[in-house]
Amino acid sequence: MPVQKVTKVEVVKQALFLFKKQGYHRTSMSDLAVACGLLKGSFYHYFSSKDALMLEVLETVHQYFATRVFSIAYDETFPPRERLEKMIAKQIYVAASTEGGCLMGNMAIETALVTQEFLPKMREFFEEYLRALAHLYSSKFEPTIAQKLAEQAIVEYEGAWIMVKLTQNNQFLHDVHQHALERFDA
Amino acid sequence: MPVQKVTKVEVVKQALFLFKKQGYHRTSMSDLAVACGLLKGSFYHYFSSKDALMLEVLETVHQYFATRVFSIAYDETFPPRERLEKMIAKQIYVAASTEGGCLMGNMAIETALVTQEFLPKMREFFEEYLRALAHLYSSKFEPTIAQKLAEQAIVEYEGAWIMVKLTQNNQFLHDVHQHALERFDA
DNA sequence: GTCTATAAAACGATAGAC
DNA sequence: GTCTATCGTTTTATAGAC
Numbered sequence: 001m002p003v004q005k006v007t008k009v010e011v012v013k014q015a016l017f018l019f020k021k022q023g024y025h026r027t028s029m030s031d032l033a034v035a036c037g038l039l040k041g042s043f044y045h046y047f048s049s050k051d052a053l054m055l056e057v058l059e060t061v062h063q064y065f066a067t068r069v070f071s072i073a074y075d076e077t078f079p080p081r082e083r084l085e086k087m088i089a090k091q092i093y094v095a096a097s098t099e100g101g102c103l104m105g106n107m108a109i110e111t112a113l114v115t116q117e118f119l120p121k122m123r124e125f126f127e128e129y130l131r132a133l134a135h136l137y138s139s140k141f142e143p144t145i146a147q148k149l150a151e152q153a154i155v156e157y158e159g160a161w162i163m164v165k166l167t168q169n170n171q172f173l174h175d176v177h178q179h180a181l182e183r184f185d186a
Numbered sequence: 187m188p189v190q191k192v193t194k195v196e197v198v199k200q201a202l203f204l205f206k207k208q209g210y211h212r213t214s215m216s217d218l219a220v221a222c223g224l225l226k227g228s229f230y231h232y233f234s235s236k237d238a239l240m241l242e243v244l245e246t247v248h249q250y251f252a253t254r255v256f257s258i259a260y261d262e263t264f265p266p267r268e269r270l271e272k273m274i275a276k277q278i279y280v281a282a283s284t285e286g287g288c289l290m291g292n293m294a295i296e297t298a299l300v301t302q303e304f305l306p307k308m309r310e311f312f313e314e315y316l317r318a319l320a321h322l323y324s325s326k327f328e329p330t331i332a333q334k335l336a337e338q339a340i341v342e343y344e345g346a347w348i349m350v351k352l353t354q355n356n357q358f359l360h361d362v363h364q365h366a367l368e369r370f371d372a
Numbered sequence: 373g374t375c376t377a378t379a380a381a382a383c384g385a386t387a388g389a390c
Numbered sequence: 391g392t393c394t395a396t397c398g399t400t401t402t403a404t405a406g407a408c
Contacts, residue, residue: 003406004377021299025211029398041400042378050398099299105348109295112351113207113285123352151349152342152365155358159345162291163337165298166309172341179338215388227390227391236388 006036011046016057020100023110024054051117054107058121061103066128069094073132080139081184087132088180091157092173101161129154133180140184153180192222197232202243206286209296210240237303240293244307247289252314255280259318266325267370273318274363277343282359287347315340319366326370339366 006014014035018027029050033040047053072087095102104125111118133150134143141149156179160172200221204213215236219229233239258273281288290311297304319336320329327335342365346358 023209023211023296023300025209026296026300028396030396038377039379040398041380041382044399045377048399101295106295108348108352109287109292110209110212114209114212119352126349126352148361151358151361155342155345155349155362156338157345158348159341159343162294162344163312163341166294166305166312172337175334175337176341214386216386225391226388230388230390234389 005038008046011036011043012053012057012060015053016061016103017098019054019057020098020103020106022100024107025110054118055121057103058107058118058125062121062125062128065091065094065125070128070132073135080136081181084133084136084184085181087136088153088157088177092177095161096170096173101165102158105158105161126154137184149183153183156180191224191228194232197222197229198239198243198246201239202247202289203284205240205243206284206289206292208286210293211296240304241307243289244293244304244311248307248311248314251277251280251311256314256318259321266322267367270319270322270370271367273322274339274343274366278359278363281347282356287351288344291344291347312340323370335369339369342366 011032015027015032018031018035022031028040029043030040032053033043036043047056069087069090072083072090075083078086100106104122107118108122112122130147130150133153134146137146137149140146153176156176160176163172164170197218201213201218204217204221208217215229216226218239219226222229233242255273255276258269258276261269264272286292290308293304294308298308316333316336319339320332323332323335326332339362342362346362349358350356
């Protein structure tokens with residue numbers, strides 16, 4: 001059958017969904033194939049390996065956040081504080097739209113000390129995230145201070161997801177959002 | 187005469203070491219057996235399953251922190267701020283003594299949405315952690331404020347480990363320590 | 373006939389359990 | 391050590407679109 005049952009984009013989307021919820025090692029090629037309506041053998045016409053698929057997922061997530069979330073920080077049609085508010089709201093909204101929180105944070109915890117393969121893409125993501133927040137904070141603070149405030153916001157954001165997973169209480173995300181703004185107003 | 191090659195305590199210790207570094211799903215029973223100098227078969231003399239072993243590890247970690255770390259919060263031979271300083275220093279020191287950061291945070295990310303088996307023990311740990319910090323902050327702040335400050339400290343602590351894993355820069359832990367004290371002094 | 377996305381089967385390796 | 395199941399991966403064959 002030369003008619004594709006799913007597109008490559010759809011495969012990446014399903015993989016993101018499963019990797020976020022179940023993690024990398026717990027998600028099997030069979031899980032991924034079934035989610036796409038394929039047999040696991042057929043799956044290799046889309047990706048050469050599980051690693052390659054994960055790299056593509058990480059790249060896709062990075063691109064999405066760069067163009068749709070982090071970009072808000074540089075949109076000069078709004079004042080910095082409003083950009084900060086929009087960007088954080090979007091970040092939380094996007095991550096919370098499917099189960100599992102932040103894929104980048106999850107993969108950092110699960111794979112950083114086991115393989116170096118995913119590290120570069122994860123680091124790029126967080127560097128860009130950091131740059132966006134620091135850019136906003138630097139409209140009111142010294143560069144070194146702005147950098148620290150940005151780091152603090154990211155650290156809080158990632159930590160909040162751990163507590164949300166444990167307690168199933170989204171309040172932690174709201175608090176993080178609030179703190180990021182209070183940090184700006186201080 | 188069948189002589190135990192290693193004690194149960196030693197097995198738990200090795201399991202903690204590997205689970206922290208490699209995660210639950212990535213660590214095999216073979217890995218664990220080798221680390222203990224046992225054959226795979228001998229391993230089930232100590233634990234009935236991988237799950238049961240993880241539960242024992244979580245319980246051991248909980249007990250250790252309850253008696254050696256969280257207890258500092260209630261030691262009235264020191265003033266609250268000093269207790270806070272000691273407790274956070276100890277928390278970081280203990281977690282940083284072996285690779286992998288905070289087992290409880292790691293397992294929350296890796297398993298919370300896959301199995302409910304480990305949730306109760308992880309929740310107990312964080313409740314006790316929260317109680318200890320809130321107790322200290324409540325020496326200066328209203329209970330509801332103290333609770334929020336405690337939550338913030340834990341969220342930051344867990345998030346910091348993600349950034350440490352990514353950047354291999356322990357500065358994030360130092361900053362968390364500092365913020366926890368600044369929060370007290372505010 | 374050729375191309376290609378699929379199903380089907382099977383590979384070696386390794387998982388957890390006994 | 392041995393078991394069975396399943397892992398990630400590869401191979402083979404088939405079926406439909408050009």
